Structure formats: C-alpha cells, structure tokens
Amino acid sequence: MVDITGLRNPYDYANPVRTVEYFAGRGSQLATIDYVLKQAGTTRPVGYLALYGRRAAGKTSLLNMTEKLAAERGYLVARANLVPANADPASFFATVYEELIGAVAGVCELTSPDGRKITPRVVRRIIEGGPVDGDFPLEFPENLAHAITGGQLSEMALRNDLRHLMELVGRPIVLLVDEAQMIADRPDVLSLLRTLGMRLEGYVLVLAGTPELVARINEVFDFLLRQFEFVRVERFSEAADVVQCMARPLEAVGLDPSRCFGRPVEDVASDLMPLTDGNPYEIQLFCHVMFARWQTDGAATMVLTAQAVDDVRATLDVGNEHVDRPLVKAVRQMSDEALLALNIWCSALEQATVDEIRFASRVSGAIALDADQLDRHLDGFVRDGLIELVNNTVRLIGDAAEHIWVRLSTVQRLGPRASILLSSVNFRYLLASQLWRLLDHHVLGGDRWLLRTCCLAMRSELLDQGVLDLRELPADREISYTVEYLHEAILESAMPQALHLTSVECSYGETTATRWICRGAADDFDLDADPAFRAAQERIAGLGGVLRAERSTIPLKPMAEIVEWLVERFDYPEKRPHMAHRHVSAALDAYEVGDIVATFSHLDTAFRLFPYWGPANNLAYLNLVAGDYSAARDWVRRAVPLSKAADQRALSRYNGGVAAALEGDWDGARALLADAAADLEHRSPLEEDTGVTHLMIPAFEDRVVVHEVRDPDLADAIARARDVVELAERFERLRGSA
Ligand SMILES: Nc1ncnc2c1ncn2[C@@H]1O[C@H](COP(=O)(O)OP(=O)(O)O)[C@@H](O)[C@H]1O
Ligand SMILES: [Mg+2]
Known part of the structure; x- marks a missing residue:
C-alpha cells in the first residue's frame, strides 16, 4: 500500500492555482491568450483581453497562467488586484500605475535627473500631495494628486508616462487587473482605457472579472470591440x-x-x-x-x-443553524419529492427555459413526477421566494456554497433517485445527459455500448469528420481527434470488417442532442426494433419532441493499414497513450484465449503508438514465452529505462534475468537478478505493487527450463531464479571438469 502519511494534501480549493503543474484544462483559452500576447510588440497597438466567469470559476488561476505566458515571452508584467475602493477612477489608475512603477523599477534604472531612484513609494508621496521637482520625469503622479482632490484625470499625462516606461524597459508590458468587475460600473474608467489604447503602443491589458464586466465593455468599446478578445471561464465540460x-x-x-x-x-x-x-x-x-x-x-x-x-x-460551513439562510432552511424541511422537483427546476440555472427543463426531465423516463406535479412545485418555489423566473429561466436564491450544499444534500437523501441535480449546464448539455441516461440505463441496460465522447454534448460534425478520416485514412490533412473514440469501438467489437454507427438524436425546439452506439456490423444491432426504444420515442413525441435513430455503416480498411496510419498520422500526444492502453488490454484478452499472434500484434501497436513501459515489458515476457530469448532481452533493455517505479524495473530485470539464464549467460543472469532484487528493496514508500499477473518461473532439470505461473510473488520468484542460476552454473562447471 502507498504510504502517504507524510505528504501534504496537494489539493487546494482555497487558493487560485499558481503553477503550471497544478493547472488543468483551459487549452483553448490559453491558446487565445497566447495568441493575443504573441501579437504584442513595442510598436504594435494595445491588445485587450477580458477573462470572465462566475465566482470560483477559475479566472484568477487563468490570470496566473497568463502572467507566466507573458513572462515566457520576455514581457514585463505588472499586476493589480482591485478591491471595492478602487472603483473610483483616480484610485483605479493610481493602483495600476503604482504597480507598474514597481515592476519597471524592478528591472531597470528608474531615476530622476538628480540620480534619485523612483520607487512606488516616491510616486505615492506625490499622489498624496507631496512636492514635485520641476524636472521629475513622470507627469501622471502629479495629475493623480490633482484628480484625487476633484480635478480631471489627464489621459495625455498617463499616456506619456506609459510610453516613457515602455521605452525604458524596451519590451512589451502586460498589465493584469484582477477583480476588474469593480470598474464595471464606471464607464469613465473604461472609456479612458479605450482612448488610451487608441494612441499607445506596446501594451497588453488583461482584465479578469465576473460577467457584468463584459456587458459594460460592450457598451463602452462599441465599434472598437474588435480589439477586445473575450475569454470565457466556466465549468469544465470535457x-x-x-x-x-x-x-x-x-x-x-x-x-x-x-x-x-x-x-x-x-x-x-x-x-x-x-x-x-x-x-x-x-x-x-x-x-x-x-x-x-x-x-x-x-x-x-x-x-x-x-x-x-x-x-x-x-x-x-453553510449548515450552521444560527445563520439566516432561507434556502438551506427550506431544503431541510422539504419532502423528498419537493427536493427532487427543486433539483429538476434548477438543473440548468439561468440557462434553459421552464419548457425546456420540463421536457428534459421527462426524456429518460426515470423521473416519477409528472408534468403537473412538477409545475405545482415550481409555483410553490416561486411563491416561497426560493426561485425567481427571469426571462422564463430559473434563478435560485442563495450563494454558490449554498447551491453546492443543496446538490449534495440531495445526493445524500435521494441516492440514485436523484437522477437530475442542480447545475448550470446549458439546455443542449442537459438534454444530452438525459438522453445518455435513457440509452444507458433504460434501453441498453448498462452495457458499455455507447461511444465515448470528449464531452457529453459533443457535436455530431466532429464525429462525422472522424468517420470520414477513418474511411479514407488521409495522409494530407489534419485528422479529427474523434478517431480515438472510433478506434476504441473497433477494438471493443474485436476488429470487425465494418462498424455500424447508430446516431440517436433527441430534439426539442431548435436544440438537438446526439449520442452514438457503435457495434461491429456482424452484430446487426437495430435500435428501431427495440421495444424500450420505441416506447421512449412515443413518450417523447407526446411531449412535443423527437427521438430518432439512424444507422450507418462504416466500412473498415484492414486493421494493419489502420494501425499504420494511426501510428504515422494521429497527432494528439495526449490521446495516443489511451489508444496504446487499449491495445495492451486487447493483447491481454488475446493472450487469455491463446492467440499469440494477435497478442504480439497488439503489443507492437501499443508500443508504436506510445512507447511506455507496459507494452515493452509485456513484449519481453511474450518473447520469453515464445522462446526468443535474445528478443526478450532486447525488450528488457528498452523497458527498464521506461519504467516509472522500482517494482516495474524489478519485473523487467527479472524477465531479462530469466532470458539470460535460458541462454546460458550466467553472468548476465546473475547481474540482472541481483539488480531486480535490489530494485524491490529500494522501493519508495509512495509505491504500491504493480501487481504481477504472470511470470515465467525457472527450474533446473539438467538444464534451465521455465513454466508459467499465475499471480506469483515477484520477490520469491527472484530468489528462486537466483538459486537456479547458481545451480545451473555449478552443474555446468562440474560437467566441464568431468
Ligand atoms: N485550471 C484549473 N485547474 C485546477 N484547479 C482550478 C483551475 N481553475 C480553478 N481551479 C480551482 O478552483 C478554485 C477557484 O479558482 P479561482 O481561480 O480562484 O477562481 P475565480 O478567480 O474565478 O474566483 C481554485 O482554488 C482552484 O482550486
Ligand atoms: Mg479570483
């Protein structure tokens, strides 16, 4: 067992992510941000970015990564975290300006003509009304002092200073402003930022804040909006x-x-x-x-x-009885039925209309409440002030923590009956999740027949592209990542000559959600003939929606050709390991039924897709089984450096040691087995056993022979193999001297 008692808990929900190693997802957002940063240059116009999302969505974490990207590009970064007092224009610009001075002073000589250093402190003194020498090189601090006592902010003074500072550092400057919603209600601040941008070069301004910021930027920037890149930060859907x-x-x-x-x-x-x-x-x-x-x-x-x-x-910490939390109080007193209804109505908060939610809740057929009961509950929630209808969508009272509390209380009270939970997904996603539930739980009976997708609401065009790629195996274009899911279906269906792909669509109004079922064509799987599916079709039609299934056939090229193409062309480094793992599992299945040829071929494919320890070690083992000891040792030589843990290394060296013994290379065998034993002894306490399922165990019967053992103990096997090597060598010496 892994010993983790001494480790610190690596999960931190209380602080924004600071380091890349802890940062998850946001690939497309990072690409947009990096693109804007890349455009920056000392003679390029100002770039604007707005990162927006609800509280705790991950804006500050993304801003931290923006800071890293900017620093990697060699830009100077200054950063301000706004507080409510900064909403005032003079205060806002003073804060950002001081941070900028601090950043510039940190990397170059920022001095007055008399040689005195200019620091944020010096600047602050001026802003607070202190005296200014006539030859002080910066204009804006004095103007700020003036603005604080009711005067006008000078855009020109600020622009001159910004230009001066940028020229001084000689590279682009990125200004990061967190909690920027503080200035959302100050059109004067935003319009000053806009005017500034029209005649300045070498800066990138990044604002992070809650969504109301975006509406204001839209108003103020108006036709200049094209300069603004908006980056939405929301829940993970993939x-x-x-x-x-x-x-x-x-x-x-x-x-x-x-x-x-x-x-x-x-x-x-x-x-x-x-x-x-x-x-x-x-x-x-x-x-x-x-x-x-x-x-x-x-x-x-x-x-x-x-x-x-x-x-x-x-x-x-919202369950505290002494704090007035009407939502928590109401939920505590609610019947199970009302609690389920509340979750249903809150299943797409502020995203889907009441009609859409009513429809979605009936798609799976798993909800015991009928439409009338649901509507009665909704009226009750509105009457009690728990829910407010805004543009026919649902808004729930309470803060984020209370919403989480409601969701978790529901899970605990209703268990599996809570098949729809409070959420802020959009209608298409909600519909897709209910369609998935219908197919997985009620039509297919939990068999793993549904095609894997990147996201529950994956669009069908993406899969269409993957299907086309798989049919054509093109060499001249970028191929779709959805090929990975079809590849999985091919392996699951034991590599058929053709696949049947059944697309199941559920539509309501303008919205359609799609899920896919993929089987080998020989299965002749026909959803339209399934009584449970037909019943669902009728039910959904009665609700004003459409459920339909369409089957198409994907003819497949020979597996060897597909594999060759994937190895050469499937350029998704994060997905290749998944593909490789699936070939390793297929190899284990093939081995179980005694198909050595297929086992070799899957392992070889796995290693070519992603060269990791698993297939390399398995190939060493398989060659041992097949009697090719020199090939076995070659694979051991590749496996050892790829191992991630000492017990993996031990296993590979053991395989190599046994191969060497079978070849009669006593020195080689002794060295490998001694290393294997040492590997096991020096395991880190953070390692758990890999769990060895098969081993070739040597014995001495006039010569070294091996036989396969299931679920062996590796340490015992190593000790035994070392004995066998000693015995065999002594026997050989005796025979030689006889
Ligand atoms: N990309 C991410 N990867 C991992 N965890 C994240 C990520 N973004 C946010 N988090 C988690 O969510 C919490 C809130 O993120 P934060 O950036 O502070 O949100 P916001 O600034 O939008 O309020 C963080 O403490 C962190 O635990
Ligand atoms: Mg934040």
Whole structure:
C-alpha cells in the first residue's frame, strides 16, 4: 500500500492555482491568450483581453497562467488586484500605475535627473500631495494628486508616462487587473482605457472579472470591440479536464494517480462530474476531502463514499443553524419529492427555459413526477421566494456554497433517485445527459455500448469528420481527434470488417442532442426494433419532441493499414497513450484465449503508438514465452529505462534475468537478478505493487527450463531464479571438469 502519511494534501480549493503543474484544462483559452500576447510588440497597438466567469470559476488561476505566458515571452508584467475602493477612477489608475512603477523599477534604472531612484513609494508621496521637482520625469503622479482632490484625470499625462516606461524597459508590458468587475460600473474608467489604447503602443491589458464586466465593455468599446478578445471561464465540460484537475496535483507530489483512486481515474471523474457540476473549485474540494480521508481515516485509496460527500458538505460551513439562510432552511424541511422537483427546476440555472427543463426531465423516463406535479412545485418555489423566473429561466436564491450544499444534500437523501441535480449546464448539455441516461440505463441496460465522447454534448460534425478520416485514412490533412473514440469501438467489437454507427438524436425546439452506439456490423444491432426504444420515442413525441435513430455503416480498411496510419498520422500526444492502453488490454484478452499472434500484434501497436513501459515489458515476457530469448532481452533493455517505479524495473530485470539464464549467460543472469532484487528493496514508500499477473518461473532439470505461473510473488520468484542460476552454473562447471 502507498504510504502517504507524510505528504501534504496537494489539493487546494482555497487558493487560485499558481503553477503550471497544478493547472488543468483551459487549452483553448490559453491558446487565445497566447495568441493575443504573441501579437504584442513595442510598436504594435494595445491588445485587450477580458477573462470572465462566475465566482470560483477559475479566472484568477487563468490570470496566473497568463502572467507566466507573458513572462515566457520576455514581457514585463505588472499586476493589480482591485478591491471595492478602487472603483473610483483616480484610485483605479493610481493602483495600476503604482504597480507598474514597481515592476519597471524592478528591472531597470528608474531615476530622476538628480540620480534619485523612483520607487512606488516616491510616486505615492506625490499622489498624496507631496512636492514635485520641476524636472521629475513622470507627469501622471502629479495629475493623480490633482484628480484625487476633484480635478480631471489627464489621459495625455498617463499616456506619456506609459510610453516613457515602455521605452525604458524596451519590451512589451502586460498589465493584469484582477477583480476588474469593480470598474464595471464606471464607464469613465473604461472609456479612458479605450482612448488610451487608441494612441499607445506596446501594451497588453488583461482584465479578469465576473460577467457584468463584459456587458459594460460592450457598451463602452462599441465599434472598437474588435480589439477586445473575450475569454470565457466556466465549468469544465470535457471529461479530460476533470481528470487533469484530479490527477495533476497528485503527480506534482510524486504520486501516480492510477494508483491513488480505487478505480480508473476516468470512472471517478465521471462520477464527480454531476456531483461537482464540473466546477474546478468543487472538484478540488472533493479531492481534498478524499485525500484527507485516505491520509487520516484509514481509507485504502481516494474513494467517493457517502462519508466523503458528508465531509465536503461540512466543509462548506453553510449548515450552521444560527445563520439566516432561507434556502438551506427550506431544503431541510422539504419532502423528498419537493427536493427532487427543486433539483429538476434548477438543473440548468439561468440557462434553459421552464419548457425546456420540463421536457428534459421527462426524456429518460426515470423521473416519477409528472408534468403537473412538477409545475405545482415550481409555483410553490416561486411563491416561497426560493426561485425567481427571469426571462422564463430559473434563478435560485442563495450563494454558490449554498447551491453546492443543496446538490449534495440531495445526493445524500435521494441516492440514485436523484437522477437530475442542480447545475448550470446549458439546455443542449442537459438534454444530452438525459438522453445518455435513457440509452444507458433504460434501453441498453448498462452495457458499455455507447461511444465515448470528449464531452457529453459533443457535436455530431466532429464525429462525422472522424468517420470520414477513418474511411479514407488521409495522409494530407489534419485528422479529427474523434478517431480515438472510433478506434476504441473497433477494438471493443474485436476488429470487425465494418462498424455500424447508430446516431440517436433527441430534439426539442431548435436544440438537438446526439449520442452514438457503435457495434461491429456482424452484430446487426437495430435500435428501431427495440421495444424500450420505441416506447421512449412515443413518450417523447407526446411531449412535443423527437427521438430518432439512424444507422450507418462504416466500412473498415484492414486493421494493419489502420494501425499504420494511426501510428504515422494521429497527432494528439495526449490521446495516443489511451489508444496504446487499449491495445495492451486487447493483447491481454488475446493472450487469455491463446492467440499469440494477435497478442504480439497488439503489443507492437501499443508500443508504436506510445512507447511506455507496459507494452515493452509485456513484449519481453511474450518473447520469453515464445522462446526468443535474445528478443526478450532486447525488450528488457528498452523497458527498464521506461519504467516509472522500482517494482516495474524489478519485473523487467527479472524477465531479462530469466532470458539470460535460458541462454546460458550466467553472468548476465546473475547481474540482472541481483539488480531486480535490489530494485524491490529500494522501493519508495509512495509505491504500491504493480501487481504481477504472470511470470515465467525457472527450474533446473539438467538444464534451465521455465513454466508459467499465475499471480506469483515477484520477490520469491527472484530468489528462486537466483538459486537456479547458481545451480545451473555449478552443474555446468562440474560437467566441464568431468
Ligand atoms: N485550471 C484549473 N485547474 C485546477 N484547479 C482550478 C483551475 N481553475 C480553478 N481551479 C480551482 O478552483 C478554485 C477557484 O479558482 P479561482 O481561480 O480562484 O477562481 P475565480 O478567480 O474565478 O474566483 C481554485 O482554488 C482552484 O482550486
Ligand atoms: Mg479570483
């Protein structure tokens, strides 16, 4: 078992992320930000960026990464975190200006003609009304002093200083402003920023704040809006982002995530998705609690138990009876039925209309409440002041922590009956989740038949592109990442000659959600003939929507050609390991049924897709089984440097030692086995057993022979192999001397 008692909890829900190693997702946002930064130059116009999203969505964390990107490009960065008092224009510009002076003074000589250093303190004194020498090189501080006592801010004075400072440092300057919603209601501040930008060069201004900022920027910047890049920061919707958010902090402290959760990380991530609504803050909070329970309460790994949910709820600290929280109070007194209804109505907060929610809630067929009951509850919630309807969408009272509390209380009280939870997804996403539930739980009966997607609401055009790529195996264009999901379906269907792809669409009004079922064509899977599906179609038609399935056939080129193409052309480094892992699993299945040729081929493909320890070591083993000892030793030589842990190294060296013994290379065998034994002894306490399923165990019967053993103990096997080598060598010496 991994010993983590001495580690600090790597999950931090209380502070913004500061280092890249802990930062998850936001790939497209980072690309936009980097693009804007790249455009900057000392003779280039001002660039503007606005990072906006709700509280705790991850704006400050993204601003921190922006700071890193800017620094990597060699730009000077100055940063201000606004507080409510900064809303006043003079205060706002004074704050940003002082930070800028501090940053400039930190990298170059900023002095008055008489040689005295100009520091933020000197500037502050002037702003506060202190005397200014006639030859002081900066104009704006004096103007600020004037503005504070009611005078006008001078855009020209500020612009002159900014230009002077930029020329002094000789490279672009990036101004970062966090909590910028403080100036949202000050059109004077925004318009000054706008005018400034029209005649200045070499700056990038990055504002981070809540969404009201955007509306104001829209008004003030008007036709100049094209200069502004808006970057939205919201919940994670892609499974891979949630996985990163869970895995990166563990990796940062030297743990292997695949060994920290009791189950595959991807599975825990998909359970966490509805519980956290994909919010990074909540994901960190959950992981923090799971880690703490693992560390202190004797849980064997990080597991998502009812107790963990309870701990998270307690951490939120909103259950305190003495504080007046009408939402919490109401939820405590609610019947189970009302609580379910509340979650349904709040399943797409401020995103979907009342009609859309009513429809979505009936798609899966799993909700016991009928439309009349639901509507009666809605009236009640509105009457009690819990819910307010805004543009026919639902707004819930209470703050973010109370909303999380409601969601978790629901999970605890209703268990699996809570099939829709409070969330702020949009209608298409909500619809997709209910369509998934219908197919997975009620039509397909939980079989893993549904195609994996990057996000629950993945658009069908993306998959269409992947299908086209798979049919054509093009060499001359970028291929779609969705090929990965089809590749998985091919392996799951045991590499058929053609795939049947059934697209299932659910539409309401203008919105359509799609899910896919992929089977080998020989299965002849036909959803339209399924009574459960037909019943669902009728039910959905009765609600004013449409449910339909369409099957198409994807003819497949020979697997060898597909593999060759993937190895050469599938250029998604983060996805290739997944593909490789799936070939390794397919290899294990093939080995179980005695198909050595297929085992070799899957392992070889896996290694070519992503050269990691797993397939290299398995190939060493398989060559040992097949009797090619020199090939086995070649693979050991590749596997050892790729190992991530001492027990992996030990296993590979053991395989190499056995191969050497079978070749009669006693020195080689002795060295490898001694190293293997040492590897096992020097394991770090953070390592858990890889778990060896198969070993070739040597024995001495006039010569070295081997036989396969299941679920062996590696340490015993190493000791035994060393004995066999000694024995064999002595026997050979005796025979030689005889
Ligand atoms: N990209 C991210 N990767 C991992 N965790 C994140 C990320 N963004 C936010 N978080 C988590 O969410 C919390 C809130 O993020 P923060 O940047 O402070 O949000 P905001 O500034 O929007 O209020 C952080 O403490 C962190 O735990
Ligand atoms: Mg913040």
